[in-house]
Amino acid sequence: MSKAARYLKTAWLSRQFELARPLLPAGTALALWLGGKKLAESDAAGADLSDACPGALSFALTLDGEVVGALLLLPPAGGEAQCRRAGDFLAHGLQGMLDAEHARRAIAQEALEGYREMALLQRAALELNDSLKPAAVAEALLKEFDDRKMGADYGAVYQFEAEGKAQLMRCFGAGADDAFDRFADSEFFAGIAADAAKAGADIVNDLSSLPTVPEFGSLLWRPLDAHGKNLGLLVLALQRRGGFTAGDMKRAQTLGSMAAASLHNAQLYAAEQKLFQSFVDVIAAAIDAKSRYTSGHCQRVPKIAMLLAEAAHRDEGRFAQFRLDEEERKAIEIAAKLHDCGKVVTPEWIVDKATKLDGIFNRIGLVALRFELLRRDALMERDRRLAGGGDSASAVRDYRARLRKLDEDFAFLEKCNQGAESVSAAHVDRIREIAARNWCDSNGRAFPLLSEDEVYNLMVQRGTLNPEERKIIEDHAAHTIAALKQIAFPRALRNVTEYAGGHHEHMDGTGYPWGLTRERLSIPTRIIAIADIFEALTAPDRPYRKPNTLNSAIGIMHRMKLNQHIDGELFDLLLSSGVYADYAREHLADSQIDDVDIGRYLGQ
């Protein structure tokens, strides 16, 4: 049935016929046929009326020049002329009505198409802009053409890379990956891609004579260009030939232009991310490069931190409330990479201070020289006594005793100079006693054997750093915070400064620089603190000690847990999740990896 049957309302037609009756000879039968359907009739005689009836007058009704129906009149005997005049009049009115309705419907159809497009754009705008990932944009675009929406058999979005190479981003259809890979290698594709931006969108509805792939019968493509740059290509295909319509093309045009803008945004965003990430990596590598002893630290801490963060993310127990999203993962990783960035202002001779008397160089050599002077003094004294004819035996004995004492004292100082040596009160007395001795220059001027500064440094109780130097080292955390505060982090990364700056905080509040207690330290901050310590303890080479085995590193960390320095729950998770072993396998020397009885350390 043609749509024309809907153009004239039956109620209106009935009234129209009623009004026409007085103009017609009495007994005239009337009927209106439209689109193969009888819409109105005058009476019982009209009901039987068709153009096959002998004597019936037919007045054709047309739409766009095509006959779609007719007004039929069956005049009574002798009424034919009057019927013809009245019929012309009536048919003219009906034809005008039909034409007007036809035009009105065409306009309405256009408006509805506009509504459709607007709705499509609104929906697509939401979906295409939902993600800043190029692949997600491609995915959302293709979804508008798949079975549900348009019924394309195949669809693909290619992305053009800097060198003009096309990379298949996303596709759908049976065996689509393979088909579109082959399509990308075809000459036909090369032709489209070469001047996609200029040639614009097109449809080829019969691919049988063109060198593409056998799966495709019809093809529709639309370049994805934004800001004068050709970013990619949307390709849709049907298995059958002759399948695509102008409407499909319009849809592809509309959605393609929007997808191209989204793709452009996504690519800009990705480039920006890459730029920022590479800056972060450069800074981390620069900090590592400052000291040969900590090389790789800023690269390894993020690895441990992310392993531990993921373990907490998966945990259904104590960390059930801790869940990561993509942004938070990024924030933790960046914080872990930059946690030591304050070290750029820490003098490397302090970072690398291997012994207590290390300054710009290790001053133990100077002390050794002074001892050597005293040995010479002793030798000269012995020779003087021998030459003077005194008791030679006692001269030699005294000389040997002095030499032994000097050797013992120097050996003692050498030992004290090591960071591993803890210095007791008795040690301090002996250092002072040694320091109080004098050596004389050739002019007879006396100098103490050890300077005040040397005594001060040798008296360092633990490690190699004196309190002032320790302060400078500790300041690196404050410098990290000061530096990161200057960076205009986006909202998603706003916690990076806190995560990075708190890695020397202790759970009992005795850490630095803030002195915060556990409940005021976020989980990522505590994770980075543990990662920092675990890396430092297992690092192959540190100036002040030999590499630890895995077991001894974990033993030390267990004491830190008991002392409330590190977070006990995260320490337990490090062990129970197996993260410690995963990391060790990847990054520690075989000689460092020994069996760890984690049961000894868990929960207590």
Next chain:
Amino acid sequence: MKTIAIVDDEVHIRALLEQTLEDLDDAPEILTAVNGAEGLALIERERPSLVFLDVMMPLMNGYEVCAAVRKNPDLAGTTIVMLTAKGQESDRARGHEAGAHHFVTKPFDPDEILELARKVLAAS
């Protein structure tokens, strides 16, 4: 035969909705009314399966028509879709209160209208 009523004072909305609904299979009867009072009378008389009801109308607004329809137990089988203007989505709360089942924003998506009508008619 199933019946659909369109109640809207704007002639172009009536015409566009009517033309959209003509694409339905089984050609349901489509009736129109140009204000709220006429719309309510039409609904009570014809008991349509589905009503597209504008909110802002003379004589009786869409909420009042909707509430009156919902109060009438004879019309329990009538599904009401309210047509709200773009930017006035907050009207939906009032429409819900009045007992409307669905909401469509003008300018409407013809495909959404068809999908909704098919679903409602199939269920009625």
